Amino acid sequence: AQKITQTQPGMFVQEKEAVTLDCTYDTSDQSYGLFWYKQPSSGEMIFLIYQGSYDEQNATEGRYSLNFQKARKSANLVISASQLGDSAMYFCAMREIDFGNEKLTFGTGTRLTIIP
Amino acid sequence: NAGVTQTPKFQVLKTGQSMTLQCAQDMNHEYMSWYRQDPGMGLRLIHYSVGAGITDQGEVPNGYNVSRSTTEDFPLRLLSAAPSQTSVYFCASSYVRDRGNEQYFGPGTRLTVT
Numbered sequence: 541a542q543k544i545t546q547t548q549p550g551m552f553v554q555e556k557e558a559v560t561l562d563c564t565y566d567t568s569d570q571s572y573g574l575f576w577y578k579q580p581s582s583g584e585m586i587f588l589i590y591q592g593s594y595d596e597q598n599a600t601e602g603r604y605s606l607n608f609q610k611a612r613k614s615a616n617l618v619i620s621a622s623q624l625g626d627s628a629m630y631f632c633a634m635r636e637i638d639f640g641n642e643k644l645t646f647g648t649g650t651r652l653t654i655i656p
Numbered sequence: 657n658a659g660v661t662q663t664p665k666f667q668v669l670k671t672g673q674s675m676t677l678q679c680a681q682d683m684n685h686e687y688m689s690w691y692r693q694d695p696g697m698g699l700r701l702i703h704y705s706v707g708a709g710i711t712d713q714g715e716v717p718n719g720y721n722v723s724r725s726t727t728e729d730f731p732l733r734l735l736s737a738a739p740s741q742t743s744v745y746f747c748a749s750s751y752v753r754d755r756g757n758e759q760y761f762g763p764g765t766r767l768t769v770t
Contacts, residue, residue, distance in 0.1 A: 544698075575758065585746065585761035631698060642687055642706060642752060643714070644759060646698040 544632050544647035552653050553622050561617040561650050563632030573635040574615040580628040591615055627654045657682050662747050662762035669737040669769045677732040677765050679747030686752040688730040692743040705730055706752050737769045
């Protein structure tokens, strides 16, 4: 079974609109971390936001927020007021510690295109 | 701080050749890892290390070796390159034992095996 599922291979959004990128995850751990990374066409991986499994508040970082619904095992990224520079691949990832070993598992990504 | 550095940026190999992808970090991070990124498959973990002298396999370790003799360096060795190893390789590092620590990624190495 996929640990991280991103069901939207591609999205087109009008500039200035808000956009939600979906992410669901699968783990039996009680303690884990969820991350979102952005990968522009230049190829580097840029950290956006983090949510811990015990965090009661949804994480926010500027225009990014993470809609964390623990019971549904979802961790959707919300970008408010989208900009042309937001066009990129977006990856959801989960960090687990399994028998003392750390693992970060990525989803397959969503390609977001912002339309002027 | 230079962060995470990777060399080379691009490499073309013939089938059967061997080579080492270099990765170094200057942030004193205990945890280092290698990923490969293939179209439509996201990033997949190859090998990782939680400290000098300690390495372990990730999701797709076959065909790759690693070692961690120092905290700073974590080279990835391809023993006998195959076309299936054509990919973009990312090295990453972070502090360990804290799930909130982000991983810092290097710029990547684009490898083509012909």
